Amino acid sequence: MRLQAILSALHSLTVFEGENPEITSIEHDTRRVKKGSLFVCVKGYTVDGHDFAKKAVALGAAAILAEKPMNVGVPVFVVRDTKRAMAVVADAFYNHPTQKLKLIGITGTNGKTTTSHLLEKIFQDEHVETGLIGTMYTKIGDKKAETKNTTPDSVTLQQIFHQMTQVQVDTAIMEVSSHALELGRVHGCDYDIAVFTNLTQDHLDFHGTMERYKFAKSLFFSQLGNAYLDNRPKYAVLNADDEATEDFIKATAAHILTYGIDREADIMAKNISIHSSGTQFTLVTGGREQTVNLQLIGKFSVYNVLAAIGASLCAGVNLDSIIQSLESVQGVAGRFELVQGGQDFTVIVDYAHTPDSLENVLKTVREFAHKKIFVIVGCGGDRDKTKRPIMAKIALEWATDPIFTSDNPRSENPAQILRDMEEGVHEKNYQVIEDRKEAIEYAISAATSGDVILIAGKGHETYQIIGDQVLDFDDRMVAKEAILRNRK
Numbered sequence: 001m002r003l004q005a006i007l008s009a010l011h012s013l014t015v016f017e018g019e020n021p022e023i024t025s026i027e028h029d030t031r032r033v034k035k036g037s038l039f040v041c042v043k044g045y046t047v048d049g050h051d052f053a054k055k056a057v058a059l060g061a062a063a064i065l066a067e068k069p070m071n072v073g074v075p076v077f078v079v080r081d082t083k084r085a086m087a088v089v090a091d092a093f094y095n096h097p098t099q100k101l102k103l104i105g106i107t108g109t110n111g112k113t114t115t116s117h118l119l120e121k122i123f124q125d126e127h128v129e130t131g132l133i134g135t136m137y138t139k140i141g142d143k144k145a146e147t148k149n150t151t152p153d154s155v156t157l158q159q160i161f162h163q164m165t166q167v168q169v170d171t172a173i174m175e176v177s178s179h180a181l182e183l184g185r186v187h188g189c190d191y192d193i194a195v196f197t198n199l200t201q202d203h204l205d206f207h208g209t210m211e212r213y214k215f216a217k218s219l220f221f222s223q224l225g226n227a228y229l230d231n232r233p234k235y236a237v238l239n240a241d242d243e244a245t246e247d248f249i250k251a252t253a254a255h256i257l258t259y260g261i262d263r264e265a266d267i268m269a270k271n272i273s274i275h276s277s278g279t280q281f282t283l284v285t286g287g288r289e290q291t292v293n294l295q296l297i298g299k300f301s302v303y304n305v306l307a308a309i310g311a312s313l314c315a316g317v318n319l320d321s322i323i324q325s326l327e328s329v330q331g332v333a334g335r336f337e338l339v340q341g342g343q344d345f346t347v348i349v350d351y352a353h354t355p356d357s358l359e360n361v362l363k364t365v366r367e368f369a370h371k372k373i374f375v376i377v378g379c380g381g382d383r384d385k386t387k388r389p390i391m392a393k394i395a396l397e398w399a400t401d402p403i404f405t406s407d408n409p410r411s412e413n414p415a416q417i418l419r420d421m422e423e424g425v426h427e428k429n430y431q432v433i434e435d436r437k438e439a440i441e442y443a444i445s446a447a448t449s450g451d452v453i454l455i456a457g458k459g460h461e462t463y464q465i466i467g468d469q470v471l472d473f474d475d476r477m478v479a480k481e482a483i484l485r486n487r488k
């Protein structure tokens with residue numbers, strides 16, 4: 001695509017009268033620049049991309065998009081906000097792929113990955129070609145690729161959508177993080193259905209306050225239906241039990257469908273009963289009541305299921321088929337995943353890494369546990385510090401045997417993170433075992449028949465980040481090996 005054609009998408013006042021080279025790619029990272037790239041200078045949190053402009057030109061960049069004028073020997077276009085401009089040109093460069101896809105986005109503090117997988121199952125059972133973008137991977141059909149962020153930067157994102165359109169994906173389902181909304185990674189994406197799970201504390205290191213965090217989430221709904229050249233109906237699927245929903249209803253011009261358990265909603269679950277191998281509830285919607293038997297466990301799982309029902313109904317799937325698909329889902333990797341090694345106690349690996357998710361999961365465990373509940377929990381380094389004491393308090397409140405340990409300390413001192421957690425508790429009925437492997441092994445050797453061990457925080461992760469080292473670590477494997485060793 002020619003430079004002029006890409007830049008005309010910006011509707012900028014800058015008059016362009018120079019050469020009009022063929023642009024081979026849009027890049028914001030010199031490590032990916034090739035001959036003919038348009039290099040976008042982005043001010044980051046660690047470095048400023050403007051400092052890499054010369055290097056980009058040396059590597060073959062044909063033009064630069066920047067927030068300030070510079071003299072680097074190729075055309076430079078100055079815009080107020082390069083992150084936003086990058087999203088606009090990426091959308092244009094890939095020929096507006098989201099206008100060719102049915103796009104479903106899911107935002108919220110917890111439940112995005114789970115709900116996206118429920119939706120994937122529903123659509124695949126309908127023989128619809130699906131694409132998935134989220135925390136664990138990007139998936140086109142059954143082909144997986146690794147991703148760095150839950151929601152990738154705008155260029156990567158548009159490139160993935162483009163790939164999806166190349167293989168005839170019909171419906172793309174993606175997690176939309178609050179970081180992505182704040183940083184404009186999803187600008188230009190033409191969503192058809194926007195789902196909200198819940199808003200509870202996390203990421204205050206990034207957003208500062210819950211109000212700012214809520215504002216970032218609200219952008220998803222206020223921007224829904226604002227894409228150019230569009231006449232498809234837009235739907236917001238919102239959790240009626242979450243207070244933020246009232247604000248999102250005001251923010252959006254889209255059609256609204258609500259779901260809930262406690263408050264009146266379009267799609268409701270009643271008579272929920274939770275047992276150790278599943279959850280049953282009565283679904284009330286459209287004047288109809290029917291029993292649903294899930295293999296998923298917990299009230300929080302019911303919320304995710306209701307969200308998935310709402311989104312797939314908006315997409316036109318028949319309710320009976322939706323329920324059939326949901327009843328057949330066994331679980332999502334690292335979410336309430338059981339580790340089985342023939343032991344006579346229960347071991348669960350779960351991705352709960354926020355106060356609300358930890359409390360929900362522990363409450364769920366309490367529904368069926370009659371003996372000791374061990375919880376192994378830590379808090380990530382270089383992430384929201386204020387959640388540390390709160391998570392520690394929740395662990396003590398709901399478990400009989402809490403063990404505080406490390407969860408990706410990153411650049412922080414692991415012992416300091418544990419001290420921050422301990423600020424939240426005053427009784428000494430917990431243990432601190434900094435080494436996560438030792439903590440898991442200890443709980444497994446101490447558990448007896450009928451106990452439950454919840455290993456929280458890392459779920460599907462297969463690493464532990466200590467300093468700048470990424471070490472192999474998988475809670476499920478460590479637990480299984482310990483169980484098998486103990487049984488010998």
Ligand SMILES: CC(=O)N[C@H]1[C@@H](OP(=O)(O)OP(=O)(O)OC[C@H]2O[C@@H](n3ccc(=O)[nH]c3=O)[C@H](O)[C@@H]2O)O[C@H](CO)[C@@H](O)[C@@H]1O[C@H](C)C(=O)N[C@@H](C)C(=O)N[C@H](CCC(=O)O)C(=O)O
Pocket residue numbers: 028029030031041042043044045046047048049052135148149150151152153177178179180
């Ligand atoms: C805080 C944050 O979101 N940071 C993101 C940001 O990185 P950054 O600001 O540090 O970038 P930087 O290193 O300063 O670089 C600035 C610019 O210079 C460029 N550069 C840099 C070095 C170089 O040699 N050449 C070069 O061109 C970079 O490509 C970039 O364009 O831009 C990067 C590229 O897009 C992101 O990968 C990175 O996410 C980091 C890895 C991250 O940890 N983000 C987390 C907090 C995050 O976004 N999480 C959310 C939600 C998680 C959830 O679901 O709970 C997510 O969506 O993943």
Ligand SMILES: Nc1ncnc2c1ncn2[C@@H]1O[C@H](COP(=O)(O)OP(=O)(O)OP(=O)(O)O)[C@@H](O)[C@H]1O
Pocket residue numbers: 108109110111112113114115135150175197198300301303304334335336350351352353356357358360361459
């Ligand atoms: N609807 C929900 N409400 C509260 N907690 C939930 C809900 N769904 C899942 N959880 C809890 O949150 C954890 C993370 O779930 P999931 O991975 O689906 O969320 P996510 O929003 O994708 O998280 P992330 O922002 O880290 O990508 C689960 O392991 C479970 O403990």
Ligand SMILES: N[C@H](CCC[C@H](N)C(=O)O)C(=O)O
Pocket residue numbers: 150353379380381383407408457458461
């Ligand atoms: N998407 C979340 C993942 C946290 C997972 C937890 N294991 C940690 O490292 O804190 C985040 O980046 O905050």
Ligand SMILES: [Mg+2]
Pocket residue numbers: 112113114134135136150175
């Ligand atoms: Mg996720």
